[in-house]
Amino acid sequence: MIETIATQPYDDQKPGTSGLRKKVAHFKKPHYAANFVQAIFDAAGSSDGASLVIGGDGRFYNREVILTAIRMAAANGYGRVIVGRDGILSTPAASHLIRKRGASGGIILSASHNPGGPKGDFGIKYNIANGGPAPEAVTEAIFEKTQTISRYRVWTETAPNISHVGETRLGDMVVEVVDPVADYAELMETLFDFGKIRELIASGFTLRFDAMHAVTGPYAREIIENRLGAPAGTVINGEPKEDFGGGHPDPNAVHAAGLIDQLMAPDGPDFGAASDGDGDRNLIVGKGILVTPSDSLAILAANAHLAPGYAKGIVGIARSMPTSQAADRVAKQRGVALYETPTGWKFFGTLLDAGKVTICGEESAGTGSDHVREKDGLWAVLLWLNILAERRESVKAVVEGHWAEFGRTFYQRHDYEEIDARAARGLMESLHDRLASMAGQRFGTLVVSEADDFSYKDPIDGSVATGQGVRIVFSGGSRIVYRLSGTGTKGATLRVYIERYEPDPAKHARQTKEALAELIDTADVIGEIKKRTGRSDPDVIT
Ligand code: G6P
Ligand code: ZN
Numbered sequence: 001m002i003e004t005i006a007t008q009p010y011d012d013q014k015p016g017t018s019g020l021r022k023k024v025a026h027f028k029k030p031h032y033a034a035n036f037v038q039a040i041f042d043a044a045g046s047s048d049g050a051s052l053v054i055g056g057d058g059r060f061y062n063r064e065v066i067l068t069a070i071r072m073a074a075a076n077g078y079g080r081v082i083v084g085r086d087g088i089l090s091t092p093a094a095s096h097l098i099r100k101r102g103a104s105g106g107i108i109l110s111a112s113h114n115p116g117g118p119k120g121d122f123g124i125k126y127n128i129a130n131g132g133p134a135p136e137a138v139t140e141a142i143f144e145k146t147q148t149i150s151r152y153r154v155w156t157e158t159a160p161n162i163s164h165v166g167e168t169r170l171g172d173m174v175v176e177v178v179d180p181v182a183d184y185a186e187l188m189e190t191l192f193d194f195g196k197i198r199e200l201i202a203s204g205f206t207l208r209f210d211a212m213h214a215v216t217g218p219y220a221r222e223i224i225e226n227r228l229g230a231p232a233g234t235v236i237n238g239e240p241k242e243d244f245g246g247g248h249p250d251p252n253a254v255h256a257a258g259l260i261d262q263l264m265a266p267d268g269p270d271f272g273a274a275s276d277g278d279g280d281r282n283l284i285v286g287k288g289i290l291v292t293p294s295d296s297l298a299i300l301a302a303n304a305h306l307a308p309g310y311a312k313g314i315v316g317i318a319r320s321m322p323t324s325q326a327a328d329r330v331a332k333q334r335g336v337a338l339y340e341t342p343t344g345w346k347f348f349g350t351l352l353d354a355g356k357v358t359i360c361g362e363e364s365a366g367t368g369s370d371h372v373r374e375k376d377g378l379w380a381v382l383l384w385l386n387i388l389a390e391r392r393e394s395v396k397a398v399v400e401g402h403w404a405e406f407g408r409t410f411y412q413r414h415d416y417e418e419i420d421a422r423a424a425r426g427l428m429e430s431l432h433d434r435l436a437s438m439a440g441q442r443f444g445t446l447v448v449s450e451a452d453d454f455s456y457k458d459p460i461d462g463s464v465a466t467g468q469g470v471r472i473v474f475s476g477g478s479r480i481v482y483r484l485s486g487t488g489t490k491g492a493t494l495r496v497y498i499e500r501y502e503p504d505p506a507k508h509a510r511q512t513k514e515a516l517a518e519l520i521d522t523a524d525v526i527g528e529i530k531k532r533t534g535r536s537d538p539d540v541i542t
Helices: 032-044 062-075 091-100 136-148 182-191 194-202 216-227 257-264 293-306 326-334 345-353 377-391 395-406 421-437 517-527 529-533
Strands: 002-006 020-023 051-056 080-088 105-109 121-128 151-155 166-170 173-178 207-210 271-275 282-286 289-291 316-320 337-341 359-362 366-369 408-419 446-453 470-474 479-484 492-502
Touching: 032 062, 032 105, 032 121, 032 136, 032 151, 051 062, 051 091, 062 080, 062 105, 062 151, 062 166, 062 173, 080 091, 091 105, 091 121, 091 182, 091 377, 121 136, 182 216, 182 377, 194 377, 207 216, 207 257, 216 377, 257 271, 257 282, 271 377, 282 293, 282 377, 282 395, 289 293, 289 395, 293 316, 293 326, 293 359, 293 366, 293 377, 293 395, 293 408, 316 326, 316 345, 326 337, 326 395, 326 408, 337 345, 345 359, 345 366, 366 377, 377 395, 408 421, 408 517, 408 529, 421 446, 421 470, 421 479, 421 492, 421 517, 421 529, 446 517, 479 517, 492 517, 492 529, 517 529
Parallel strands: 051 080, 051 105, 080 173, 207 271, 316 337, 316 359
Antiparallel strands: 002 151, 020 121, 105 121, 166 173, 271 282, 282 289, 359 366, 408 492, 446 470, 470 479, 479 492
C-alpha cells in the first residue's frame, strides 16, 4: 500500500559537482534522504512502469537509504528496480547497467572519495537514461522540488532482502537483485584484449591493485585475479568496508602513499593502481614513476588504438578546464577535436552522446570513455595494462617516450581544505575584481597574457555554465587556475592548479616542484592565499 508522509523542505539540498553530499549525521535528520529521493522522482518526470537502477559504494548508511529508495520507487510508479546485491554497485557499473537495461535513470549512493563511517560523509546522486550524471538543468529541477516538498510517497511494506540475486516483488514493482560485477566484467572483456594481458602477467609482469577497502575490491578480484590470472593477493585492501577501514578512499599521493612506496622500491612491482570509494577514480603508478592524471589522459588518448575497443582510433578528447593541456597536444597531432569543459563529469555527457569524443579525463584522477557515461577507475587500469601488453615497455619508458614526443607539462594541484568559507569567497571575488587589469602585468619573469573567469557553452545543447574558475595565463602558455571545490562538506576548499609546458627533452627529468617554483610563488602573490586564508602551505598536493 502507498503511504503519503508529510514533510517539510530543507534549504540545503542543492546538488554540488557530483550530487548531494553531507555528513552522515546530516543525512539522518528526519526525512532528509527521503525528501531528496522524492525530489529526484518528481523532477525526473514519468516513472510509469519504468526501470530504475539503485546501488552504492557500500559505505555506512548505504543499505538503509537503498531500502527506503526501493520502497519509494514502488510507491512512485516504477515498474522495476535493478539493485546490486547487498546494495553494491560501483559508479561505472551503475552507469553501464542503466544503459544496458534501458532504465530511465539510476540512484547512486556515494560520497566518492570522501571518508565514510558514522562520522563520515554520505551522498545521493541521480543519473539519467544515458547512464551519466544528471545535467545542470535536471539538478536545478531537483533542487527546486526540494524547496517546495510537502509530502513523499513510500510503500508501507518493508523492502525485500537484497542479499540474494533474483527477482521478488514489492507491490506492483519487480525488485531485481543482480550480481554487481558480472555485467561490468563482461563489458571490459569486449573492450580489452584479456588474452594479451593474461600473457603479460604470465610472463612475470607484477602488479598491485589497492581497492582501499572500497567498492572496487570484488570487481578487481574477479577481473584482475580470476580473469587475468594475477596471483591471489594482487588486489590489496579488497574487502569493502562501511568505513573504508578508517581510511580516506582517495587514490592520491597522500592517501595511497603505501602503494606508491611499494612502487618506488627497486624490487617493487612493475605496475600499481588504486581506485576510490565508488570506483570511478584511478591512480596509476609504474616502477619508479607516479603518473599524473593529466599525463595519464594524454597517454591513454595517444595509445588507445592498441586496445581492441578503440582500434578504429578516437574521434576526440574532452578534458575539464583545470586539467593540464598535455592532451591538447595529442589531439592536435592526431587531428582530432579537443573540448575544454567545466569541472564535473556531467559536462562530458552531451559530447559523448553526440559522438564528438571517445576519451575524457580530469585532473581529479578521472578518466573514461564512451563505453559508459561516468569516469571509470578499473577501465583506466585495464587500458594501461592493454597498452603495456602491446608495447612490452615499462610504465616509465611509456611516459618518458610520450614526453619526448609531445613535450612535458609539469603540473601540480594545491588544495587548501576546510578554510573559512567567507575568506574563500573573498579571495575569489578579489581575483574577479582584478581580472580586467591583469593582462600585461609582470610577476618575476612571468607576464600575464590573458586572465578570465571560465564560462562554457555546451556545443550540443547550448546550455551555459559561468563562474567555473579563474584562469591566469602567462606568455609561453603557463597557467594558474583558482577555483573553489564543489564536492567538500565542510568549510571551503580552495584548489590552485599550476602548470608549465616544457618542450625540451633535456629538461624533462626535473622535479616538478622545482620546475614550477616560480609559478607556485606567483600563485600566492596573485591569489593572496596566505594573507586571506592564513595558510602558508596546502594540505594536499596532487
Ligand atoms: C568528483 C567529480 C569530478 C570532479 C571532482 C572534483 O569526482 O565527479 O568530475 O572533477 O569531483 O570536483 P571539485 O569540485 O571538488 O574540484
Ligand atoms: Zn568517485
